[in-house]
Amino acid sequence: MKCAGDIEVRQVDEMAINIDPIQVGGRLTADAMKAVIAYGDGYSVCDNCRKPFRLDYIKKPPIADFHAELASWLSMDACRLVPGARRGFQAVCQGLVSKGDPVILTALSHYTEFLGVESTGGLPREIQKNAENRITADAAAETIERVIREEGKTPSLLFVEGVDYQYGNHHEIKEISRVAHSYDIPVLYNGAYTVGILPVDGKALGVDFVIGSGHKSMAAPAPSGLVATTDEYAETIFATTAVKGDQTGRTFGIKEIAMMGCTLMGVTVMGMMASFPHVKERVLRWDEELAKSRIVTDALLSIEGTTILSEMPRRHTLTRIDTRASFDRVAATHKKRGFFLSSALSKMGITGVIPGATKIWKLNTYGMTMAQAEYTADAFREIATENGLSLSD
Numbered sequence: 001m002k003c004a005g006d007i008e009v010r011q012v013d014e015m016a017i018n019i020d021p022i023q024v025g026g027r028l029t030a031d032a033m034k035a036v037i038a039y040g041d042g043y044s045v046c047d048n049c050r051k052p053f054r055l056d057y058i059k060k061p062p063i064a065d066f067h068a069e070l071a072s073w074l075s076m077d078a079c080r081l082v083p084g085a086r087r088g089f090q091a092v093c094q095g096l097v098s099k100g101d102p103v104i105l106t107a108l109s110h111y112t113e114f115l116g117v118e119s120t121g122g123l124p125r126e127i128q129k130n131a132e133n134r135i136t137a138d139a140a141a142e143t144i145e146r147v148i149r150e151e152g153k154t155p156s157l158l159f160v161e162g163v164d165y166q167y168g169n170h171h172e173i174k175e176i177s178r179v180a181h182s183y184d185i186p187v188l189y190n191g192a193y194t195v196g197i198l199p200v201d202g203k204a205l206g207v208d209f210v211i212g213s214g215h216k217s218m219a220a221p222a223p224s225g226l227v228a229t230t231d232e233y234a235e236t237i238f239a240t241t242a243v244k245g246d247q248t249g250r251t252f253g254i255k256e257i258a259m260m261g262c263t264l265m266g267v268t269v270m271g272m273m274a275s276f277p278h279v280k281e282r283v284l285r286w287d288e289e290l291a292k293s294r295i296v297t298d299a300l301l302s303i304e305g306t307t308i309l310s311e312m313p314r315r316h317t318l319t320r321i322d323t324r325a326s327f328d329r330v331a332a333t334h335k336k337r338g339f340f341l342s343s344a345l346s347k348m349g350i351t352g353v354i355p356g357a358t359k360i361w362k363l364n365t366y367g368m369t370m371a372q373a374e375y376t377a378d379a380f381r382e383i384a385t386e387n388g389l390s391l392s393d
């Protein structure tokens, strides 16, 4: 048996093109890597922690400024860092959802959103997706109406994904927010696939909470994320403790309950901060990312039998495809069976496809160079023709 200290060096092929749908937006920048080394000790950012004793007040390194900058970057009023988007969901639920409250989610919500609701005893109720795999304001209104009618309670919160993890589709956020607010239901925008990837303006979207994932979309180490909100909800979500030490009368007043006092320390906060100037700049180049995504999806669509299950034209770099009538047909007789596609791609330096995935699967082109997008498109076409699939123009 190996002991925990016997850690093998992780092999990362820096030259490979990674198309793993969940990894690409979180890869560290060189500056984040340097920060990880410099701030490896757990309490490395706490050397200059002075009154008030809370991490988000630390001025050196400028963690306090980083919080303020994140809030204004998202057009929100207040922001806190959290260990992953999921902890953001939990913090919001902790502030707003009581046991037995219905909470609206969507048919495309991630399981961690459900767990957030469950963590405070809320009852998840789903908005169904339409035939185009999109969540609409009409469907949101129907769900809210149904819940009120059948359960006699107004939902205490509504979750909606800016872009979902299944199809990479955009949903009717502004319209859904308007509908929810007409019932006084606050709206949580799950930006796990948008914050740090494309411009997000919480005020323009009309949402009450913006959640981001650092390790998924902000080029930050795991576990990291953020929760941003408006002045209206900041006091509720970031409520400080009223508890005193029972015997000693000690007070802990400044510590926020949902944040468990202090949040991201060391590597996570510093990695996130180090990448942030790059992240701010990269979201402005979103159109270029879409153009590269379309080069790859056009190539896939040119392969006989391949269909795209995500909305078209693509408005995100994460795409769900159906290759049951193309690559999976090849797999049926290929000596490597279902592993032939991931193996052929890997030989061409393309990684991130789950071995065996030849039916319905997802890829993400985020962060590729134009040359890599063209190379990836050619690679798919080449693997197709080498295996007897025809191409259209």
Ligand SMILES: Cc1ncc(COP(=O)(O)O)c(C=O)c1O
Pocket: 022, 083, 084, 085, 086, 087, 110, 112, 113, 161, 164, 165, 190, 192, 193, 212, 213, 214, 215, 216, 224, 225
């Ligand atoms: C849509 C979506 N939301 C939330 C999460 C959870 O994010 P985190 O790992 O930052 O908690 C994920 C993770 O895969 C996700 O895909």
